[in-house]
Amino acid sequence: xxxxxxxxxxxxxxxxxxxxxxxxxxxxxxxxxxxxxxxxxxxxxxxxxxxxxxxxxxxxxxxxxxxxxxxxxxxxxxxxxxxxxxxxxxxxxxxxxxxxxxxxxxxxx
Numbered sequence: 001x002x003x004x005x006x007x008x009x010x011x012x013x014x015x016x017x018x019x020x021x022x023x024x025x026x027x028x029x030x031x032x033x034x035x036x037x038x039x040x041x042x043x044x045x046x047x048x049x050x051x052x053x054x055x056x057x058x059x060x061x062x063x064x065x066x067x068x069x070x071x072x073x074x075x076x077x078x079x080x081x082x083x084x085x086x087x088x089x090x091x092x093x094x095x096x097x098x099x100x101x102x103x104x105x106x107x108x109x
Contacts, residue, residue, distance in 0.1 A: 010052060015044040032056060068103045 010016075017026045019032050020040050032039040033056050043050045067088040069077075078086035088094075 008042050009054075010041065011045070011102040014044075014050075016048065017044050062096055064096055065094045101106065 016029065018024055018041070019028045022028055032041075032054075035056050038053050038055050041052045041054060043052060067074075067090060069088070073088055074088060078084060
């Protein structure tokens with residue numbers, strides 16, 4: 001059986017080996033993050049060397065969510081959360097500052 005795997009980006013525990021052909025350094029990574037052009041990274045993942053071309057852009061972190069749902073939607077979310085106490089008001093804010101990884105996706109660069 002043939003298994004196909006699409007590698008879409010760097011992941012936790014990857015080790016950056018080089019940036020645009022230069023040996024990795026913190027200063028080099030800071031430079032790469034500040035660019036408006038594509039940057040080539042070589043990554044060590046386990047025993048494999050992988051190559052990625054990335055387009056750095058500013059990362060905007062969400063601070064809160066604002067409720068715009070209705071009573072039926074709140075009830076469904078309450079069932080999912082296993083609680084009867086989920087009754088948000090229209091426009092109510094939910095702070096996200098206590099979530100390290102809200103969507104289960106880690107962004108490293």
